[in-house]
Ligand SMILES: Nc1nc2c(ncn2[C@@H]2O[C@H](COP(=O)(O)OP(=O)(O)O)[C@@H](O)[C@H]2O)c(=O)[nH]1
């Protein structure tokens with residue numbers, strides 16, 4: 001998660017966490033540390049009463065677990081990056097950590113303060129370097145990556161919604177076309193609000209999940225095809241002569257390879273199956289969302 005200070009990162013992670021602990025489409029999120037769980041829930045509880053987390057709440061790394069219907073699907077780390085530090089110096093430890101993370105992360109959420117989009121040239125000049133940094137970072141990424149541009153504090157720009165949308169599309173034009181040119185970055189633009197009347201809180205994290213599930217489904221599918229070929233080839237070679245030659249050469253015979261391949265296929269299917277229904281459920285959530 002990347003954003004200038006004051007963009008709404010701590011507020012968002014708190015609101016997202018509190019919603020996801022209650023579960024969405026069978027998915028739940030849990031913090032590894034109970035102190036994190038308590039802090040995030042307390043922040044969210046206060047925000048429902050209109051009180052935002054104090055700016056001193058600088059905690060920035062959360063170890064979280066994703067569960068689905070009683071299965072721990074995967075563990076992930078939610079890291080909060082202050083955009084300012086990154087734009088100012090690319091040699092800071094945080095900037096170096098970010099470059100490493102971008103290569104491996106399961107997703108990137110960029111938080112942009114909506115009130116700055118229409119706030120005149122001065123405010124917009126705070127947003128521009130962040131967008132340029134995002135473009136630069138993404139250009140080094142090679143495998144599938146979900147990207148969320150979250151327009152935060154949408155409750156504050158309701159009165160000028162169209163103007164803000166226009167400003168967002170002007171500012172984000174280069175990013176949208178750079179991402180549109182790639183096959184592996186899946187971008188989406190989501191207005192969000194925390195506070196007493198939350199809006200779209202679950203969508204950023206679910207977008208990352210949705211693309212992540214699709215990517216691991218594709219990978220598993222490939223493994224499955226590979227093992228099917230292995231089984232077919234072994235089936236064609238099975239027999240007395242194969243067993244004898246394999247015994248002489250000290251290598252596995254076709255019967256053994258066949259059994260191994262079939263076991264792998266059973267394992268692959270067991271891993272794919274639980275992902276299918278949740279992935280379809282997530283798909284429909286994103287129909288109305290702008291994707292690029
Ligand atoms: N109205 C409104 N204000 C928000 C929202 N999210 C954050 N803020 C305000 O922005 C300030 C900074 O938010 P914070 O989450 O601490 O930003 P961070 O520095 O990026 O972690 C908060 O104290 C709130 O005043 C939102 O959804 N709506």
Ligand SMILES: [Mg+2]
Pocket residue numbers: 009010011057058
């Ligand atoms: Mg913060």
